[in-house]
Amino acid sequence: MTNTASFRETNWSSGYYELAIELGSCDDARLQDVLSALWSAAEVRGCFGRTDREPAEQDAVPCSVASLTHFGHLRGQVLLPTGQLVACGCVTVRGGTEGSDWLDFYVPVDALDRAGVAYWAGRPFFRSAVMDDWLAAIGTETYGSATFSLGVVGFSVSGCTDAATLAGVLPDERDIGYLLPQDGGVRYAAANS
Template identity: 30%
Template sequence: MNQLFTRDDAWSGGFYELVLELPESSAIGAKNALAQLWSYSSLTGCFLRRDIEPANQPQVSPLDIENEGHWYGIATLPNGKTSVCGSFWGDYQASGCWLTWYLPLGSLGTAYPVRAYPFNLKTEPSPEPWINEISTWLKDIAISIYPQLRFKLAIIGYEVDFFEVKAKLNEGIPSQRWESLLIPSEDKFVWYPQTIYEPPYTMEKRLR
C-alpha cells in the first residue's frame, strides 16, 4: 500500500503555507472558512488523525464535527503528484482570526525538488522554480474561495509569521519579501510575489 500519512518523513521539514486573515473572529466563521477551503477540487479531506492512512479512517467535514486541532488531507499538486497537507486556525483577539493551510516539506519533497530547503546549501540550485509553481497554485486557491470567505489578506510562504508580515504592511509593501502577498481590493486582487528565494537558514559546516 502506498504510504501517505504514515511515511516516516511525511510531516517533517516545516510547512509551506497559505495563511488567510479571516473577516470575523468566531468559531462558526472559522469552521465555514475551513469547509470552503477543503472543498477546493485539488484537496481531499478532512481527516482527524495523521498517524492512520486516509483509507483507514472516516472523512469528515469541519461543519459536522468539533475539532480545535489540526485537520489533515491530501493535495493534488500542479504537477499531478500528491502531498499530505493540513490546516488549523486561531483567534488572536485584537490581532485577528487567521487560518493556516500547509504542505509539510517532507511530503512536498517527494513531488518537487525541495532538497534541503529551508537550509541554504551553496551546492544546490535555486528553489525559485518550485516555489513559484506552488505559490501561484496557492494564490489560485485563495482567489477561488474568496467569494465565500472574503478574507482580508492572504500570505504565502515558509512558516509564515503573519503578525510580523501584517505589522510591516502598516508601513507599506516591503520591496524585498520572503512571502508572497495577495490583497483583495474591491473584488479585484493585487498580487505581490515574493522577491527573496534564497533559503532563510544557513547550514554551517561542522568543524572536526
C-alpha cells in the same frame, strides 16, 4: 519510496509550505466559511483528524470548525499542479494578531521534496514558484467565496505579518507572497527577493 500522500510516514517532520489566511475577526461562522471555501478551492480529498492512521483506515470527519477544534488539525490529500498526490492539512490560530483568527492551509515540505517539487537551491529555506502560484490561486478562489483580511504564501509564513501592519501597502522587497484585498478583489504579489 515513501508515499507522499501518507499520513503515517515521515511526511510531517520538516516544516510546511503554507497559505496562511488572516480572517479579520474571531467568529466561528466566518472561520467556517473560509475553511469550507479553502477546502473546496484546493480540492482536498477527504477530511481526517488523525495522523496515526491512513485515510483508508479511519472515518472521515466533517470539514468543520468543531472538527478543527477537536483534533487541532484537519488533514487530507491534495493533487499538486505537478500531478503528485500529497498529504495536506490545516490548523487555526484563534485570536492571534490584532484579535483576528488565522487559518493555515499547508503541505509538508518532506512530501514536496519526495514528490520532486523543485525549489530554489542555495536558500536557507524552501521556496517554490510552482507552490507559490498554486497556493495563491487557491487563496484567490477562496476569497471569491469568503473574504479575508490578508493571505501570505511561503515556507512557515503563519504569523510573520498581519493586515494592520501592512495597512494596505505591500513591501517593495518580499520574501513571501501576499494576497491583499483591494478594490473588491484580492491582489497577489509574489515573493521577489
